[in-house]
Amino acid sequence: xxxxxxxxxxxxxxxxDNSIINCAYSNSASDYFIWYKQESGKGPQFIIDIRxxxxxxxxxxxxxxxxxxxxxxxxxxxxxxxxxxAVYFCAExxxxxxxxxxxxxxxxxxx
Amino acid sequence: DTAVSQTPKYxxxxxxxxxxxxxxxxxxxxxxxxxxxxSKKFLKIMFSYNNKELIINETVPNRFSPKSxxxxxxxxxxxxxxxxxxAVYFCAAxxxxxxxxxxxIYFGEGSWLTVV
Numbered sequence: 001x002x003x004x005x006x007x008x009x010x011x012x013x014x015x016x017d018n019s020i021i022n023c024a025y026s027n028s029a030s031d032y033f034i035w036y037k038q039e040s041g042k043g044p045q046f047i048i049d050i051r052x053x054x055x056x057x058x059x060x061x062x063x064x065x066x067x068x069x070x071x072x073x074x075x076x077x078x079x080x081x082x083x084x085x086a087v088y089f090c091a092e093x094x095x096x097x098x099x100x101x102x103x104x105x106x107x108x109x110x111x
Numbered sequence: 112d113t114a115v116s117q118t119p120k121y122x123x124x125x126x127x128x129x130x131x132x133x134x135x136x137x138x139x140x141x142x143x144x145x146x147x148x149x150s151k152k153f154l155k156i157m158f159s160y161n162n163k164e165l166i167i168n169e170t171v172p173n174r175f176s177p178k179s180x181x182x183x184x185x186x187x188x189x190x191x192x193x194x195x196x197x198a199v200y201f202c203a204a205x206x207x208x209x210x211x212x213x214x215x216i217y218f219g220e221g222s223w224l225t226v227v
Binding site for chain 2: 008034036038041042043044045046049087089091098099100101103104
């Protein structure tokens with residue numbers, strides 16, 4: 001389940017489970033959203049993006065859902081693997097503005 | 112080839128010193144950025160350059176001075192380092208233009224700065 005850790009909300013799951021990471025974004029005018037994965041000691045890595053004219057987009061093992069009514073974004077990871085353990089960030093953008101990042105959620109996957 | 116590379120990866124220095132972090136991107140993108148990540152993992156934009164011109168300068172002390180000699184490079188120079196400057200600094204690059212598929216920001220691996 002979810003818990004607030006010392007620094008970041010943390011989601012702990014078992015290998016093979018499906019994971020859902022949630023994000024509440026701030027700007028109702030944002031029109032582009034990205035999920036990033038940051039492994040320990042590395043930079044944020046692009047996972048999947050979605051435009052505001054869509055409510056769902058699928059990638060390989062990942063799905064992003066966008067609910068503009070409540071300004072909510074989620075990342076679903078199917079069959080979570082230990083290599084998915086990382087901090088996940090959602091980010092939002094409006095037009096030509098730069099990306100604004102959310103606070104991040106740590107995903108811990110137990111074998 | 113690393114798309115966005117920055118050096119050094121680790122930097123430990125004393126208060127009051129001046130240091131630089133270099134960044135290069137081989138993506139051919141027009142826009143480059145510096146982000147700062149604090150101990151709570153919060154990522155915040157510091158600067159953004161488009162074709163060597165400064166377009167975003169968030170509330171950053173003027174001890175921080177970015178320099179873009181060409182559109183593939185964006186270096187960060189920090190004067191009179193303070194303890195609170197300890198953080199991870201990320202360089203990034205993206206195509207210019209509005210948000211959309213293909214306009215994502217690509218990050219370097221980060222530079223861990225520790226001021227003692």
